[in-house]
Amino acid sequence: MEYVVDGQAAYVLHGRPYRDTSLLVDFFTLEHGKVSAVVRGAKRPNSKLRPVIQPFLPLQIGWRGRQELKNLTLAEPVDANPFLSGNALMCGLYVNELLERLLQPLDPHPHLYVYYQYVVNELRSGEDIEGALRTFERRLMMELGHAPDLTDLEPDGIYVYDPGQGVQRIAQPTDQNRMRCFYGRHLQAIEQDSYDQRAVRQAAKRLMRLLIDQLLGDKPLRSRELFQKR
Numbered sequence: 383m384e385y386v387v388d389g390q391a392a393y394v395l396h397g398r399p400y401r402d403t404s405l406l407v408d409f410f411t412l413e414h415g416k417v418s419a420v421v422r423g424a425k426r427p428n429s430k431l432r433p434v435i436q437p438f439l440p441l442q443i444g445w446r447g448r449q450e451l452k453n454l455t456l457a458e459p460v461d462a463n464p465f466l467s468g469n470a471l472m473c474g475l476y477v478n479e480l481l482e483r484l485l486q487p488l489d490p491h492p493h494l495y496v497y498y499q500y501v502v503n504e505l506r507s508g509e510d511i512e513g514a515l516r517t518f519e520r521r522l523m524m525e526l527g528h529a530p531d532l533t534d535l536e537p538d539g540i541y542v543y544d545p546g547q548g549v550q551r552i553a554q555p556t557d558q559n560r561m562r563c564f565y566g567r568h569l570q571a572i573e574q575d576s577y578d579q580r581a582v583r584q585a586a587k588r589l590m591r592l593l594i595d596q597l598l599g600d601k602p603l604r605s606r607e608l609f610q611k612r
Contacts, residue, residue: 513577532573535566
C-alpha cells in the first residue's frame, strides 16, 4: 500500500546529491519525525524546488511511497524568514546534525519539533543563542529517554553523572571524575532551563556534551569540527 501525505509542516535537515538531477533530503516533520525523500529534478537550474529545499526555512511538504524512502510531491515555504549566517549558521548546522544522527526514521516527536522551531527563531534573533542551544539539547535528551533525573537535589551538594546510574551525590570530586561533577544548584537551574548565570551555562554545556557523546559513540559530529577550525 502506498502512503500519501500532504500539507506536513517540516524543515530540511540535510540534503545530498541523488543520481544525476535529484537530491536525497532528510526532513524533520511535525507528525512523522525524520523523513527521507527523493526530490526529483532539484539539481536542475530551472527547478522550482531548488530554492525551497534549504535548511531553517519552514515548509509545507507532501510525499508518497511504500518504503522508508519517499518521493517528495510538494514543498512550499510558509515564511520568508532570512537565512542564518555566521555563528548562528554554525549552531544551526549543529542542531540539524544532532537530529540527523540521533532520530530514528519515521519516529514522531511533535514536542521536540516545537523546540526546534524555538531554537531556530532564537538563532535568527541572536538574543540568547547559548541558552536556546542548551534548552534544545536537554529537550532532545528527554525525548530520547536519555536525560538524568535532576529533581530533589541539594543546592550545595556535589553530584557526579554516571552513564549507568545517572546523577549521584558524592562527598568530593576526584581527579578522575571532576569533569562529570556538578553543584546541585546548577543542575536545578538546568532542570528549569534557567541559563542566566555563566556558571550554569558552563555546567549545562559539560552535562549535555556528556549525554550527547554517549549516544554518538565513536563517530564525532562534523559541525563540531567546523567550530574548532574557525
